[in-house]
Each structure stands twice: as structure tokens, then as C-alpha cells.
Amino acid sequence: MCLAVPMKLVEVNDANRGVSELNGTRYDVDLSLVPDAAVGDYLIVHAGFAIETLDAAEADERLKLFDGMAAVWAEQDASK
Amino acid sequence: MKYIDGFRQGDAGKFLGKRIRENAAKLAAAHPPIFIMEVCGSHTMAISRFGIRDVLPDNVRLLSGPGCPVCVTDAGYIDAALTLAKRDVIIATFGDMVRVPGSSDSLADARSDGADVRVCYSPAQAVDIAAENPDREVVFMAIGFETTIAPVITLIPSAMARQLENLSLLTAFKLVPPALSALIADPEVKVDAFICPAHVSAIIGSNAYLPYVEQHGVPCVVCGFEPLDILFGIDNVVSQFLKGERLLVNQYNRVVKPDGNRAALALFEKYLIPVDAGWRGIGVIPQSGLGIKDEFEKFDAAMRFSVSTAGGAPDPGCMCGEVLKGKILPADCPMFGDACTPQHPVGPCMVSSEGSCAAHYKYER
Numbered sequence: 001m002c003l004a005v006p007m008k009l010v011e012v013n014d015a016n017r018g019v020s021e022l023n024g025t026r027y028d029v030d031l032s033l034v035p036d037a038a039v040g041d042y043l044i045v046h047a048g049f050a051i052e053t054l055d056a057a058e059a060d061e062r063l064k065l066f067d068g069m070a071a072v073w074a075e076q077d078a079s080k
Numbered sequence: 081m082k083y084i085d086g087f088r089q090g091d092a093g094k095f096l097g098k099r100i101r102e103n104a105a106k107l108a109a110a111h112p113p114i115f116i117m118e119v120c121g122s123h124t125m126a127i128s129r130f131g132i133r134d135v136l137p138d139n140v141r142l143l144s145g146p147g148c149p150v151c152v153t154d155a156g157y158i159d160a161a162l163t164l165a166k167r168d169v170i171i172a173t174f175g176d177m178v179r180v181p182g183s184s185d186s187l188a189d190a191r192s193d194g195a196d197v198r199v200c201y202s203p204a205q206a207v208d209i210a211a212e213n214p215d216r217e218v219v220f221m222a223i224g225f226e227t228t229i230a231p232v233i234t235l236i237p238s239a240m241a242r243q244l245e246n247l248s249l250l251t252a253f254k255l256v257p258p259a260l261s262a263l264i265a266d267p268e269v270k271v272d273a274f275i276c277p278a279h280v281s282a283i284i285g286s287n288a289y290l291p292y293v294e295q296h297g298v299p300c301v302v303c304g305f306e307p308l309d310i311l312f313g314i315d316n317v318v319s320q321f322l323k324g325e326r327l328l329v330n331q332y333n334r335v336v337k338p339d340g341n342r343a344a345l346a347l348f349e350k351y352l353i354p355v356d357a358g359w360r361g362i363g364v365i366p367q368s369g370l371g372i373k374d375e376f377e378k379f380d381a382a383m384r385f386s387v388s389t390a391g392g393a394p395d396p397g398c399m400c401g402e403v404l405k406g407k408i409l410p411a412d413c414p415m416f417g418d419a420c421t422p423q424h425p426v427g428p429c430m431v432s433s434e435g436s437c438a439a440h441y442k443y444e445r
């Protein structure tokens with residue numbers, strides 16, 4: 001039941017309704033559980049409801065760490 | 081999209097796999113194998129799908145816990161829904177529930193006998209169904225852990241706002257933290273560390289696990305659902321054991337806050353109250369569920385229609401309970417893959433895509 005991937009919020013209609021987008025597909029999303037969400041945020045959506053917003057700074061920092069691990073591995077591989 | 085692909089890079093996975101194996105090798109002399117339990121069906125599915133077990137050494141073992149809300153729903157709950165369906169009530173439900181066997185039949189069976197069973201992707205659809213059918217009763221099958229409870233419970237204020245008098249919830253809500261306590265207390269269950277669920281934690285907050293770490297010395301690592309998140313979490317558990325640490329670590333801080341989602345928790349507070357709850361295959365765990373408060377009783381389908389959701393008589397041969405506690409792997413069940421398949425599920429663990437038996441059947445058989 002969990003859609004594990006974040007989707008970008010592209011439209012906020014009235015108080016609780018919005019539209020999110022993933023790979024070009026648009027999904028209606030209920031925003032009542034994320035009152036502070038704004039267009040451009042990435043949302044975690046479960047059963048049609050956004051349950052949390054993604055903290056992009058934290059996500060980017062973790063990605064940097066994983067990118068670094070990947071680079072180390074690729075280098076070791078190349079030097080073999 | 082970088083927030084998906086970036087967390088699935090193969091080379092970073094290999095790096096982490098190697099580091100886990102190196103640290104585990106150092107640990108092997110001093111420590112018996114470490115059993116790490118993931119208590120979330122989406123983790124179970126991701127672990128199977130991305131072949132996480134294949135990169136782990138022998139002394140780091142993953143167990144699946146009772147983390148699929150469909151799988152822990154009592155047969156008696158399905159029986160209650162069937163009783164309502166026979167009274168001409170419209171049953172609105174998540175799709176996963178339709179094929180779960182009750183004591184004898186499933187909702188799919190009832191539907192082929194003419195019952196009005198409607199599958200909802202979002203619980204909000206139940207409000208529309210109720211509005212479109214003012215002369216009929218509509219009951220939503222309100223199951224799920226904290227992640228699902230939050231959306232489902234919005235049905236009450238929505239129904240009130242639209243002045244609907246014909247919508248109610250048949251609740252079997254479950255809470256994750258009390259289940260962790262029950263698992264820790266069970267002498268037959270061997271758990272050294274928990275991989276805590278990603279999106280349940282988004283609701284309740286990572287601090288909800290502090291007691292397990294502080295009182296029981298069981299490390300808890302909150303992980304996202306991507307393969308690198310899971311490997312990084314396992315890597316953290318192994319390194320904690322190597323250093324002799326027992327910590328709560330929130331690896332999924334891009335989504336999970338220490339205190340959780342305040343808007344969702346405020347809804348819990350307003351409409352719900354802790355109750356003892358039956359877990360299929362496990363039994364009653366005190367205060368492990370949430371029921372509707374007395375003041376909102378008219379939204380409680382069990383009260384409104386005087387039906388009981390307790391117990392029931394599931395197939396005695398099904399070993400879901402043992403699977404859910406991590407005591408056996410699905411393939412150890414004699415019915416796995418023979419009498420019990422996703423096409424003909426005997427137990428709920430084979431029905432939901434998040435169920436351990438279904439995940440093993442699909443990816444690891």
C-alpha cells in the first residue's frame with residue numbers, strides 16, 4: 001500500500017487538494033496531513049495522501065555520500 | 081529522478097556490501113550471528129526485490145516481522161465484513177483486503193455471490209461513495225499501521241463536513257511500537273536489532289523507538305525503502321555491534337522527523353483511543369491498536385451494526401504467525417508454493433504484495 005518514491009508537488013488547488021507528478025504522470029493528492037507543503041516540494045504519498053515532505057537538503061547530503069561511495073568503488077574496480 | 085536513481089546506484093551498493101562483509105568478518109569471532117528484523121512490509125518487499133540477502137555474509141541475517149497490515153488482520157475481522165456485506169452494506173476497501181481469507185470465505189467470494197464490494201485506492205473515495213448512495217450504508221475497512229491510519233481517519237472529519245450519516249469505519253488499526261515490545265518479550269523470537277519502518281516512522285517520529293534502545297539495548301535504525309538506504313542501515317547495525325554501541329539512528333532523516341507528523345498525530349489524538357488488538361497468528365497484544373473514541377461512536381461500524389471483529393478461525397495449517405514473528409521463513413511452511421500460492425492464497429501473508437510469503441514467492445523462490 002506504500003508508494004515508496006517521492007513525487008513532486010506541481011499544483012495546489014483549494015486548501016487540501018493538489019497534483020503531484022512522477023515521470024510525467026500526474027496524480028491527485030490530498031494535502032491535509034502536510035499543511036506546510038508548497039509547489040516544488042517532493043512529497044511522500046500513501047493511499048492518495050501526502051504523509052510527509054522530503055527535506056531536499058538532507059536528501060542531497062545523503063546522495064553526496066552515496067555518490068562518493070560509488071566513485072571509490074569505480075576507482076578500485078578500474079585499478080584492478 | 082535523482083531521488084530514486086541516486087539511492088539505487090549499483091557501485092555504492094557494492095561498496096556498502098563489501099564494508100558490511102568486512103565488518104561482519106571482524107565480528108564473527110566474538111559474536112554469534114546478528115539477527116536484524118525489518119518490521120515493515122515495504123522493506124520486506126524491497127529486500128526481496130533488490131536481492132539484499134545475496135550480498136550479506138552468513139553471520140548477518142534478515143528476518144521479516146509483522147509489518148504487513150493485511151497479514152496481521154484477524155480472520156474474524158474479514159468475517160465481520162462478510163456479515164455486513166450480507167446485510168446489503170456497501171463495503172469499501174483497499175484492494176489488498178479483497179482476497180484475504182476469513183474463517184471460510186473472502187470478500188472476493190462474497191462479491192461473486194453478489195455483495196457490493198468496492199475497491200478504493202484512497203480512503204477519500206469512500207466519502208464519495210457514501211455521498212452518491214445516500215440511502216445505503218457504506219463501511220470502509222479501516223485497517224493499517226500508523227501510515228495508513230492517518231489518511232483513513234480523515235474520513236471522520238470529511239464525513240462530518242459533508243454531513244454524511246451513512247459512512248462508518250470497521251477498524252482494525254495496528255500500532256508498530258507495541259508489536260516491537262511483544263517481539264522483544266517473546267523468548268522464542270531472536271532479534272538483535274530492528275530496521276524501523278520508513279513511513280510509519282514519518283508519522284510517529286524516530287523518538288518513538290527510544291524506549292527499545294534505552295530499556296532493551298536493541299539498536300533501532302530507521303531506514304528508507306531504497307536499496308542503498310537498507311544497506312546503509314544494515315551497515316550501521318553491524319558497525320554498532322563492532323563498536324559495542326546500542327543506538328537509535330535515523331538514517332531516513334530526509335523524511336522522518338524526531339517527533340513525527342504533528343498534523344497526523346493531532347488527528348489520532350482527537351478521534352482515536354488505544355485498545356487491545358488481535359494480530360493474526362500472534363494473538364492479542366495489549367494496547368497495540370487504536371479504536372474510535374466514544375464521542376464519535378456513530379462512525380464505528382462495529383458499534384453501529386453490533387458485529388465483532390475478534391478472533392475467527394483461520395486455516396489451521398497456515399504458519400503466517402511463525403513467519404510474522406520471524407521464526408520460520410516462508411519456504412519452511414509445508415503449503416508454500418504448493419497448496420498456497422498468490423493465485424490461491426491460504427493465508428494473508430500470501431495475499432498482499434507486502435506479505436513475506438508473497439514477496440518470497442515472487443522474488444526468491
Ligand code: SF4
Binds near residue numbers: 403414420430437
Ligand atoms: S505459505 Fe501460505 S499457508 Fe504458509 S504461512 Fe505463508 S500464507 Fe500461510
